[in-house]
Amino acid sequence: MLTFFVRRLLAAVPAICTLVVATFLIMRVLPGDPAAFFASGPVPTAEETAYVRQKLGLDRTVPEQLLIYVKDIARADLGMSFTTGRPVLTELRERLPASLELAVTALLLALAISIPLGVMAAIWRGSPVDHLARVISSIGVSMPTFVTGLLLTYVFFLWLGLAPEPVDRIDMFIAAPPRLTGFLLIDSSLSGRWDALQSAAGRLVLPSITMAIFVLSPLTRMTRSSMLGVLSSDFVRTARAMGLSDVTVYIRYALRNALLPVLTTMGIVFSTMLGSNVLVERVFGWPGIGSFALNALLASDYAPVQGFVLLMGLLLVTVNLAIDVAYGLADPRARRGV
Amino acid sequence: MQPSSSIVSHAARIVTLNWLSVAAVATVTILLLLAVFGPMLAPFDPYATDLGHVLLPPGRTHWFGTDQLGRDVLSRVIVSARLDLFIAVCAVTASFTIGVGIGGLSGYLGGAFDLWTSRIAEMLQVFPLFVLAMALVAALGNDLRNVILATAIVNLPFYVRLARVEVGVLSSQLFVEAARVAGNGDARIIARVLLPNVMPNLMIQLSVNLGWAILNAASLSFIGLGIRPPTAEWGIMVADGAAQAMAGNWWLVVFPGVALALAVFAFNLLGDALRDILDVRSR
Numbered sequence: 001m002l003t004f005f006v007r008r009l010l011a012a013v014p015a016i017c018t019l020v021v022a023t024f025l026i027m028r029v030l031p032g033d034p035a036a037f038f039a040s041g042p043v044p045t046a047e048e049t050a051y052v053r054q055k056l057g058l059d060r061t062v063p064e065q066l067l068i069y070v071k072d073i074a075r076a077d078l079g080m081s082f083t084t085g086r087p088v089l090t091e092l093r094e095r096l097p098a099s100l101e102l103a104v105t106a107l108l109l110a111l112a113i114s115i116p117l118g119v120m121a122a123i124w125r126g127s128p129v130d131h132l133a134r135v136i137s138s139i140g141v142s143m144p145t146f147v148t149g150l151l152l153t154y155v156f157f158l159w160l161g162l163a164p165e166p167v168d169r170i171d172m173f174i175a176a177p178p179r180l181t182g183f184l185l186i187d188s189s190l191s192g193r194w195d196a197l198q199s200a201a202g203r204l205v206l207p208s209i210t211m212a213i214f215v216l217s218p219l220t221r222m223t224r225s226s227m228l229g230v231l232s233s234d235f236v237r238t239a240r241a242m243g244l245s246d247v248t249v250y251i252r253y254a255l256r257n258a259l260l261p262v263l264t265t266m267g268i269v270f271s272t273m274l275g276s277n278v279l280v281e282r283v284f285g286w287p288g289i290g291s292f293a294l295n296a297l298l299a300s301d302y303a304p305v306q307g308f309v310l311l312m313g314l315l316l317v318t319v320n321l322a323i324d325v326a327y328g329l330a331d332p333r334a335r336r337g338v
Numbered sequence: 339m340q341p342s343s344s345i346v347s348h349a350a351r352i353v354t355l356n357w358l359s360v361a362a363v364a365t366v367t368i369l370l371l372l373a374v375f376g377p378m379l380a381p382f383d384p385y386a387t388d389l390g391h392v393l394l395p396p397g398r399t400h401w402f403g404t405d406q407l408g409r410d411v412l413s414r415v416i417v418s419a420r421l422d423l424f425i426a427v428c429a430v431t432a433s434f435t436i437g438v439g440i441g442g443l444s445g446y447l448g449g450a451f452d453l454w455t456s457r458i459a460e461m462l463q464v465f466p467l468f469v470l471a472m473a474l475v476a477a478l479g480n481d482l483r484n485v486i487l488a489t490a491i492v493n494l495p496f497y498v499r500l501a502r503v504e505v506g507v508l509s510s511q512l513f514v515e516a517a518r519v520a521g522n523g524d525a526r527i528i529a530r531v532l533l534p535n536v537m538p539n540l541m542i543q544l545s546v547n548l549g550w551a552i553l554n555a556a557s558l559s560f561i562g563l564g565i566r567p568p569t570a571e572w573g574i575m576v577a578d579g580a581a582q583a584m585a586g587n588w589w590l591v592v593f594p595g596v597a598l599a600l601a602v603f604a605f606n607l608l609g610d611a612l613r614d615i616l617d618v619r620s621r
Contacts, residue, residue, distance in 0.1 A: 018461055026477050135358070138610070142603035144553055144573075146560050147595035150580055154588055267464065275466030279557055283580070297476050298562055309473055316464055 004328050004335040012317050019313040024069050027306045079303035088307040092289055097182025099288030103273045105204050106211035114216050118223025137217035145276045149210040149283035164202050167285040171199040207284040214276055215269045226261040230254045267320045362607030372419035380413035384570045396589050403589040414570040415597045421571050426551035429489035437497025445505030459495035467492045475563045485564035489551050504536040538616035542609050549605030556598050572598040
């Protein structure tokens, strides 16, 4: 098991290297001369620009610049955001929990809906339940997240008045709980701030539903098809023949085996969610890394974009690593493959 | 037994079984018609502002209402079809041609070329596609051409991997060996034996990707990348209408949003229908 883990960890190294080089290249290709941007005054003089260029290392050769970039990353220096005037790393660290809280809530919600739906669709294959599952997941994957978000806000906030306004993670008149983890649900529970917990949970509902709807399709389809595969296998037939009850066969025998392929799709699902995060955060005024990167991008402030892409990539490498390790723990056969 | 008539009868059976497929084909046809004849069908000029009739709710003259500048929403929704479909078709055609070329070659040749292309495709696929598209548009420059290019690039890995797997599996089949033994060259084998056999699965991917490309382009313009106002485009219309919708003018978001969702939905369903018809294994 340990060798499997180490080997899998080593396999992530090239991915991280590519990621670093890719983010560097994106920064190099991006339009505009950063030096002219950073130089003070509306019309920077040639000397000023040259000075800033030298200070930023832009007068060096490309390989030298890459080396500087790698060194900066090793020192956890992702540069400054000139729209907020703060280090990019600080901004990302403060905002990451907001994005993760939203994505994880949405993922749990999506799993809670799609696994039972997929199982039922497989058990009663060809029945109305199966068709319903197919239609629901097809509609879900076709709905643009920003449209779903706006429609939900219109209906539940403006029309029915059930949901809170789509701004920020917590009511502005409620003091935020002391920052322990950055996850508002956890922080407010730990400090016993039930008003804050209620407000934060309330604001999570619509954005997480919006995101969950979008990823229902791959999860439901995968659960259904892998459940169908398992249900037609010999050990299920044997279990049935032994006279075990339907519930035991379906849940304890079939579902456990069917969940493994679902686990492998979680990487793609999480990646899709992080992508749609940018849109959902924009619609709901969510102070996460997606909205931060987007605002920076629209203001031609590229250091945050670079940091965002890097962080996103690292996050996904970690998630995929965790999934593979979990898979290895659950299925010993998978450990040999890597 | 004639294969073509059996495919037709199979298709007919599928269509009668599944009315959703019929709906998908119908919607895609309507979309294509709108894309071609849209400007002629639009009841009003989609760009003509009319400050005397601002923010009218849907009614007899303006079926979908008017926006904050008095422009007819229905006309704008109709005219958008051409732009969004144009982006999707261009992007998907590009990624299809290049992706199938690269993937087919790496499946056929194997070796180092195969190793590198699959590694790169794998890495690209792990990354959130929308974020990648966003970064690419920002890096290449904020215009229509680059939206198409970015959409094409993010879709590329799907075709590379699919074509590679399909060709790889097929190359070891006996009928391919037979074609080789019969004295056919590589080029002929690829064009006449392999390609026709990988097409069905690629077509399914193509249809699903068209929907995804429309969604991607509209999402990019929603966040202010790519196409700019006042161009009539579904994503921009939703973005423009968002503030208005919060003031109660729902039709500015609902109509372009539903049109967009419907277009994506139709292409996804078409992909499903094609899978039912073409996928021999599921018959």
